[in-house]
Every structure is written in C-alpha cells, then in structure tokens.
Amino acid sequence: MKNSRRSFLKLAGISALGLGAKPVLNAFASSDEHGPEIFPNQEALTAKRWAMVIDTRKFESEEDFEPIVAACHKIHNVPKLKEKRHKIDWIWIDDFKHVFTYQEHEFLDDRVKHLPFLVLCNHCEKPACVRACPTRATFKREDGIVLMDFHRCIGCRFCMAACPYGSRSFNFRDPRPFVEEENKEFPTRMKGVVEKCNFCAERLAVGKMPACVEASNGAIVVGDLHDPDSNVRDLLKNNYTIRRKPYLGAGPAIYYIV
Amino acid sequence: MNDKNKIITGLIIFIVIITFPFWYNMGKASPVPEPKLTDKAKAAKECVEPKEYMKVEHMQILDIWRDSVVREADRVYINEKGKKFNMSLSTGDDSCMGCHSNKADFCDKCHDYASVRPYCWDCHIEPPKEKK
Numbered sequence: 001m002k003n004s005r006r007s008f009l010k011l012a013g014i015s016a017l018g019l020g021a022k023p024v025l026n027a028f029a030s031s032d033e034h035g036p037e038i039f040p041n042q043e044a045l046t047a048k049r050w051a052m053v054i055d056t057r058k059f060e061s062e063e064d065f066e067p068i069v070a071a072c073h074k075i076h077n078v079p080k081l082k083e084k085r086h087k088i089d090w091i092w093i094d095d096f097k098h099v100f101t102y103q104e105h106e107f108l109d110d111r112v113k114h115l116p117f118l119v120l121c122n123h124c125e126k127p128a129c130v131r132a133c134p135t136r137a138t139f140k141r142e143d144g145i146v147l148m149d150f151h152r153c154i155g156c157r158f159c160m161a162a163c164p165y166g167s168r169s170f171n172f173r174d175p176r177p178f179v180e181e182e183n184k185e186f187p188t189r190m191k192g193v194v195e196k197c198n199f200c201a202e203r204l205a206v207g208k209m210p211a212c213v214e215a216s217n218g219a220i221v222v223g224d225l226h227d228p229d230s231n232v233r234d235l236l237k238n239n240y241t242i243r244r245k246p247y248l249g250a251g252p253a254i255y256y257i258v
Numbered sequence: 259m260n261d262k263n264k265i266i267t268g269l270i271i272f273i274v275i276i277t278f279p280f281w282y283n284m285g286k287a288s289p290v291p292e293p294k295l296t297d298k299a300k301a302a303k304e305c306v307e308p309k310e311y312m313k314v315e316h317m318q319i320l321d322i323w324r325d326s327v328v329r330e331a332d333r334v335y336i337n338e339k340g341k342k343f344n345m346s347l348s349t350g351d352d353s354c355m356g357c358h359s360n361k362a363d364f365c366d367k368c369h370d371y372a373s374v375r376p377y378c379w380d381c382h383i384e385p386p387k388e389k390k
Contacts, residue, residue: 036307037336038326038345044333141331149328150381182383185349190380205333 043207047224049144050199051253053235054118058219062116065093069118071215072197077188079178088169090197091120091212099244112258118220120212121146121167121197122244125251132162144225144253145199155192164248168196225253291367299357306337306354317376320347320354348382359385 059065072078072091081087093116097104100117123146129138130146137152138159160168174191182188186202189195199222200210213220223232232255235241241255299305305312306319323345326332335343346353358364361384369375 036338038322038330038332039334040332041334044331139329147328151324151328184383187348187381187383190377201331205331 041205041207045204045207045209047143047230048226049224049253050123050222051144051225051232051255052123052213052220052222053232053239053241053255053257055219055221055235055239055257056115056117057257058217059115059118062093065116065118068212068215068220069093071211074181075183075186075203075211076198077175077179077183077186078195079175079188080180081173081175081178086172088171088175088195090169090195091118093117094119100242101245102247103242117256118212119165119167119244120254121199122165122250122252122254123197123199124253126249128162128164128250129159129168132158134158141201145201147198147201148194148196150187150189150193150195153193155194157194159194164245164250165252168194170194288371291371293365293367294360294363296358296360296364298359302357304339304341305357306335306343323347347378348384355385361385362387 069091073080073089076090078090079088095116096108096112099119123144125144127138127140127146130140133139134156135152135154137149137154138146139149140146155170157170160166160170171189171191171193175189179188200208200212203210208214210220210222213222221231221235223230225232227233235257236255239257241257243252243255246252307315312319323335324347326335327345333345335345337343343352344350346356348355350356355361365376
C-alpha cells in the first residue's frame with residue numbers, strides 16, 4: 001500500500017515536471033527557426049461590434065436606391081438573372097409590409113407605405129444560419145460580421161431555410177455568364193453555392209468603407225456598436241430606430257431610422 | 259481437346275488487349291514539364307518561399323492563405339526573409355497570379371501533367387491570356 005502510494009506520487013511528480021518543461025522546449029524549438037508571420041493589414045478598419053444605421057428619411061424615390069444596389073453588386077460580381085427564382089441579391093429593396101412584418105397597419109403614413117426599404121444580411125448577434133451550417137462555411141467573426149467561406153459551402157441551403165430575413169441566394173446556375181462587368185479584384189461564385197452580403201469585409205480590410213455606405217450620400221452609416229462615442233451610437237441615441245423582426249431574438253445589427 | 263487452336267488464339271487476343279495501353283503509349287512518354295516564369299517573376303527572382311518548398315507545398319500555402327484571409331481577416335504574410343506579401347491567389351501585384359500571370363505556361367503546365375484540376379478558377383478570375 002505504502003509503496004504504491006510512493007510510486008504514484010513519484011510518477012505524478014515526473015509528469016508535472018514534464019508538463020512544466022513543455023513551454024520551455026517549445027521556446028527552444030521556435031527560437032532557432034524564424035518562421036513566416038501572418039497578421040492583419042495595418043490600415044484595416046476595425047470595430048468590437050459592427051452595426052449599420054440606415055436613415056430612410058434621406059430616400060425620396062425608388063431611383064435613390066439604384067446606385068447603392070448597383071455599387072454593391074458591381075464590386076462583388078453579383079450576376080443579374082432575370083428569372084425570379086434564380087435571382088441573386090446581396091442588397092435589394094422591398095415594401096414596408098414585407099420588411100417590417102407585423103409592424104404595418106392600415107393607416108401607415110404615405111411615405112412609409114410607398115417608399116421601399118433597403119434590405120441586406122442583418123449580421124445578427126445570434127445568427128440562425130451559423131447554427132444551421134453543417135460545414136461551418138458560415139461563421140460569425142469576433143467583430144460581429146456574419147461571413148461566408150465560399151470554399152467550404154456545399155450548397156445544402158440549410159442556412160437559407162434558417163435565415164428569417166431571406167438574405168441569402170443560391171446559385172442554381174453558373175453565375176459567370178450573367179456578370180455584366182467583371183471586377184477582377186473579387187472572385188465570382190460558382191454553381192451550387194449560397195451567397196449573401198459580406199459587409200464588405202474585403203474593403204474594411206484595406207481601410208475602405210462598405211460600398212453601399214460610399215454610394216449612399218450619408219444615408220447609410222456603419223460603425224462600432226460597442227463604442228459609446230461612435231457615429232452609430234450617436235445616431236441611435238438621437239433618433240428612433242427599428243429593426244427587422246426583433247421578436248425573433250436574432251439580434252439584427254441593421255437599424256432603420258423611419 | 260480439339261480446341262487448342264481456339265484457346266491459343268483467344269489467349270493471344272487477350273494478351274494483346276490487356277497490354278494495349280502499354281504499346282499504344284510507347285515512345286510517347288510526355289517530358290517532365292518545365293513551367294515558364296514571366297518577366298515579372300524573373301525580376302522578382304524569388305517566390306514566396308524557396309523554390310523546392312513551393313514546388314511541393316504550394317497548395318498548403320494557398321490553403322493557409324485562404325483560411326487566414328477569409329476566416330481570420332489576416333491579409334499580410336511576411337516570409338522568413340522578411341518580404342511582405344498581400345495574401346491572395348488572384349488579386350493584386352504580389353498575389354500568386356500577379357507574378358505568375360502566365361497560368362497556361364506555368365500552373366497548367368504541371369497540373370496537366372499531374373492530372374490535377376484545381377477548381378479555384380470557377381470563382382477566382384484568371385489573369386487575361388497573353389496574346390501570341
């Protein structure tokens with residue numbers, strides 16, 4: 001009995017020594033070999049939690065939305081497909097009653113009733129699409145952006161079924177022939193993958209604002225929701241804003257001033 | 259026991275068919291491919307990593323690059339010699355295709371030989387083909 005306890009303690013001691021030595025060994029191993037390093041761009045725009053505020057009062061007619069949608073679809077090589085069920089959209093417009101389901105009523109004021117609203121991926125706090133994706137192709141970045149890794153998408157479309165906002169489109173056919181003007185700086189997609197708005201992650205990474213923001217003449221603002229002094233927090237503090245289907249608890253990060 | 263001739267003819271036909279691929283390809287063994295460097299690559303002298311490493315591991319590097327860029331939002335790669343690259347397959351001057359813009363004479367030379375067909379080009383846009 002005594003003996004076995006002794007040997008157990010010895011063993012435990014040796015193991016503990018081994019564990020303690022590992023970092024030291026690692027340090028040795030890395031000190032003589034100077035491997036490659038990988039890090040973000042210095043000029044990248046960052047936030048603790050990205051969010052967007054759309055001031056719908058600054059839009060007067062349907063034509064006002066066109067340059068915004070066009071800017072996004074052009075830089076991301078989004079194809080223009082005529083047939084409704086094949087359509088691919090990253091950002092588009094829809095009526096109040098469709099956008100803000102259950103928040104409409106018979107006597108809505110004329111502006112809200114007749115003016116379309118911009119819709120896009122809501123980059124939810126608790127994204128249903130991320131939970132539905134079996135390959136983790138859709139994931140939420142630490143800064144709140146819900147992104148797709150197209151390389152991993154197997155086209156199962158669970159995410160499309162999960163998304164309560166219809167923010168996702170499926171490539172039923174090869175999109176290449178329907179891209180009007182190819183932007184060489186961004187890959188297209190291929191038949192059999194899902195796609196959606198990426199909050200212009202590729203532009204933020206090089207210090208540029210999202211394309212819709214740039215094309216909106218100040219009607220769309222993005223910023224850090226967790227920074228009390230940020231532009232979006234300022235807008236949210238001083239204006240009444242609504243979000244899409246808040247009762248679902250997904251926590252959308254796109255706010256609308258109506 | 260009178261079928262000896264039939265059996266032998268049958269055997270000969272069988273052997274001929276079975277060995278057909280061998281003598282059909284005789285003397286036609288394709289030479290080991292020699293990927294051509296563009297003038298721009300020649301001027302740069304060195305790839306992202308040493309040539310021997312690139313030859314064997316370039317698909318690993320691409321895999322690391324794409325995961326870093328898409329999933330970690332890291333876009334800068336600094337190799338052992340301290341040279342900086344903007345991690346990209348097909349976008350920008352220091353992307354793979356920025357230097358190796360002659361895809362047909364470079365990447366495809368090896369890939370055709372090895373019968374690999376990376377599907378990257380279904381989405382990533384190839385550099386425009388040089389006019390000859």
